[in-house]
Amino acid sequence: MEGNTTFLPVEITVLDYLAPVNPVETAPKLKYEYHEGIYSILPDLDSIYPLATGIVSNFDLSPRLKDDYFAFIFSGLINIPESGAYTFYTASDDGSKLFIDGYEVVDNDGAHGVQEASGSIPLAAGMHRIVVSFFEIGGGEVLEVNYKGPNTEKQAIPDSILFIDLSPVAATGA
Numbered sequence: 001m002e003g004n005t006t007f008l009p010v011e012i013t014v015l016d017y018l019a020p021v022n023p024v025e026t027a028p029k030l031k032y033e034y035h036e037g038i039y040s041i042l043p044d045l046d047s048i049y050p051l052a053t054g055i056v057s058n059f060d061l062s063p064r065l066k067d068d069y070f071a072f073i074f075s076g077l078i079n080i081p082e083s084g085a086y087t088f089y090t091a092s093d094d095g096s097k098l099f100i101d102g103y104e105v106v107d108n109d110g111a112h113g114v115q116e117a118s119g120s121i122p123l124a125a126g127m128h129r130i131v132v133s134f135f136e137i138g139g140g141e142v143l144e145v146n147y148k149g150p151n152t153e154k155q156a157i158p159d160s161i162l163f164i165d166l167s168p169v170a171a172t173g174a
């Protein structure tokens, strides 16, 4: 800004890719927290002590202890293979949300049958934090999480790119 008024060509291909996190130690799979309650939208579960916790290979509702009135929070890391714009999708019955590095990317909240919602975010290659929250009222219960990248067709997020952060400081991270 020193009085140079020359306009450079607008570079629209440069995205501000979110930098990866660099966990000290990881292991495969995801952590989950399981809750029970009567929800009509996703509750703020962060402040509520979960009824159960555990480890799953993927976003999986099978650890539930009953078929209605429950919620899950799945959290971990996703290893993004190459930098680019990624689209994430949840198809859920009932509501769900997906967060990457703390950003709400997919809002599929509310009481509903199976419906899909999506959102996109520019990610640098490497590990990123992923959180999926889900709740079920009654009837069927479904959660499918898909993604699409620059050279990745839309598909279920594979087990092979999901990890748990075992770094000592990760225990307090959202």
Ligand SMILES: [Ca+2]
Pocket: 067, 068, 069, 136, 137, 138, 139, 140, 141
């Ligand atoms: Ca049900």
Ligand SMILES: [Ca+2]
Pocket: 093, 094, 112, 113, 136, 137, 138, 139, 140, 141
């Ligand atoms: Ca349902």
